[in-house]
Amino acid sequence: xxxxxxxxxxxxxxxxxxxxxxxxxxxxxxxxxxxxQRTDEQPPHEVMVGPFAVALTPVTNAEYxxxxxxxxxxxxxxxxxxxxxxxxxxxxxxxxxxxxxxxTWLSTVTGRACRLPTEAExxxxxxxxxxxxxxxxxxxxxxxxxxxxxxxxxxxxxxxxTSEPNGFGLFHMADNVHEWCSDWYDATEYARRAPSxxxxxxxxxxEEERPRxxxxxxxxxxxxxxxxxxxxxxxxxxxxxNDYGMRVYADPA
Numbered sequence: 272x273x274x275x276x277x278x279x280x281x282x283x284x285x286x287x288x289x290x291x292x293x294x295x296x297x298x299x300x301x302x303x304x305x306x307x308q309r310t311d312e313q314p315p316h317e318v319m320v321g322p323f324a325v326a327l328t329p330v331t332n333a334e335y336x337x338x339x340x341x342x343x344x345x346x347x348x349x350x351x352x353x354x355x356x357x358x359x360x361x362x363x364x365x366x367x368x369x370x371x372x373x374x375t376w377l378s379t380v381t382g383r384a385c386r387l388p389t390e391a392e393x394x395x396x397x398x399x400x401x402x403x404x405x406x407x408x409x410x411x412x413x414x415x416x417x418x419x420x421x422x423x424x425x426x427x428x429x430x431x432x433t434s435e436p437n438g439f440g441l442f443h444m445a446d447n448v449h450e451w452c453s454d455w456y457d458a459t460e461y462a463r464r465a466p467s468x469x470x471x472x473x474x475x476x477x478e479e480e481r482p483r484x485x486x487x488x489x490x491x492x493x494x495x496x497x498x499x500x501x502x503x504x505x506x507x508x509x510x511x512x513n514d515y516g517m518r519v520y521a522d523p524a
Contacts, residue, residue: 292334292377292385292519294324295440297396301469303403304394304461306501311458315501316465320395321472324521325388328431328442329450330373333358335365338373341380345369348511359430361448361516367484367508370451370517377519384522387453390503391473392520393487397445397500399438405499407437407444428491428516445489445497448516449504452485456505483507490514 299322305315332355339346348364349355355363365373367387374385388396399407428447436442454475464470475485483505489497492514498504506515 292381293327294383294519294521294524295327296322296324296524297439298322299395302395302398304391304501306499308499308501309503311461311503312501313461314465316461317469318391318395318473319469319471320389320391322523323388323392324383324523325392325396325439325441326519327436327440329361329448329516329518331359331431332356332362335362335373338376342372342376344372344376349513354427355513357430359432360428361431361443363428363448363513363516364511365451365515365517366511367451367506369511373517374519383524385519386521387451387517388520389472389474390452390454390485390487391470393450393452394500396439396441397437397487399436399441399444401438406497407441407500408435426491428514443488445500447491448488448514449486449490449506449512450488450516450518452487454485455481456483456485456503457481486515 299320301317301319303315304318305312307313307315335347336358338344347362347369350364370387374387377383377385397407398404401407404410431447432442434443434446437444455478457476460476464473484507486504486506487498487502489495506512
């Protein structure tokens with residue numbers, strides 16, 4: 272662990288043992304996934320997801336430090352950069368493979384089946400039980416001062432829990448860092464499956480020749496700091512960008 276990561280809060284967490292990730296249990300249900308805003312979000316179609324659990328916030332540097340200490344996993348790309356190692360900020364520069372490895376480790380130490388979400392689970396969770404809105408708080412644009420999002424810093428992520436939660440009590444479902452999903456990304460996936468709606472627990476396409484994994488959420492690095500609930504993004508699974516993090520999901524308790 273680097274000197275920059277030896278913050279007293281990280282060291283205390285390491286002494287106390289593995290992180291106790293706070294989850295919210297969601298019942299699942301039926302919702303309309305997608306939108307008419309962009310081609311890869313079309314057409315809106317009805318989806319049903321089963322129950323699952325989701326962490327209140329993205330994985331923090333303090334939580335990820337416990338994983339590195341326990342496993343000797345390769346640190347993230349920005350682990351020695353003080354801009355990105357504040358203990359209560361989201362860990363960044365983690366690849367999809369890093370995120371899967373963290374979930375696998377957390378499953379072992381907590382006894383829960385931890386994993387990354389499907390795109391459907393991520394969109395359902397981001398909606399917070401409120402249908403037909405652009406953002407978790409409604410339709411107001413990002414720069415309107417809603418929940419202070421228009422005041423976010425421009426050169427780094429901000430500490431978790433600093434924007435108001437959505438209807439499910441989840442923080443940063445539209446802002447802060449992009450979050451990896453389990454699915455392979457395909458821009459035409461919605462068009463293929465919409466005729467079968469309602470689609471139950473869609474899992475995305477098989478790998479075949481698709482080079483990118485899906486992701487969701489906004490990014491501190493972009494001019495527009497937040498993303499619409501239905502907005503899709505993607506990246507090669509080996510990439511480690513400093514606006515990409517992760518959030519843990521789990522099978523129901």
